[in-house]
Amino acid sequence: EPEVTQTPSHQVTQMGQEVILRCVPISNHLYFYWYRQILGQKVEFLVSFYNNEISEKSEIFDDQFSVERPDGSNFTLKIRSTKLEDSAMYFCASRTTDTQYFGPGTRLTVL
């Protein structure tokens, strides 16, 4: 069964450093999303992406965040200058017409 994959599974970085989280959505999906989940809190929407552009973003998704689909398969989330409060699980998702499938997540730890 096709699945969304994410790398790395765990990323440790120093505050102020840039990180890039990578995702490979399911191949025939056209809608892509990033969510995050701070430990003990609910899953929060960050950004949706369709047709090579952002279709919606949340208040969390400020100028420090960017997304890109550099080729036909990868979908990346970049955080330019990480803060302690960026520590969370980051989930990529892709969607068919009625079902959103989540990747396994990247645990980001900012020290």
Added chain:
Amino acid sequence: QKEVEQNSGPLSVPEGAIASLNCTYSDRVSQSFFWYRQYSGKSPELIMSIYSNGDKEDGRFTAQLNKASQYVSLLIRDSQPSDSATYLCAVSETSYDKVIFGPGTSLSVIP
């Protein structure tokens, strides 16, 4: 602000019993409703989706939707210890929209 509310639990049921999980949502235009299961440290896993009023059954799981009351529920029959997880209610405005998650209900099935 679109909200999805759930009882945080924990909900404890004995093995073999029926577990009942409830959810309310604030956005009347929501059209798609989902139940995800999330094990600790893992990504959300889709259990059920429901789009029209009434019941939808899939194996031991039954989702119920009442749009007039803005209420969604999930029943798990013959609960098993492996069902112990956090159950996330989620809603989406359209087929391609972001998914808004509730805080989750922690379920513990006691052998």
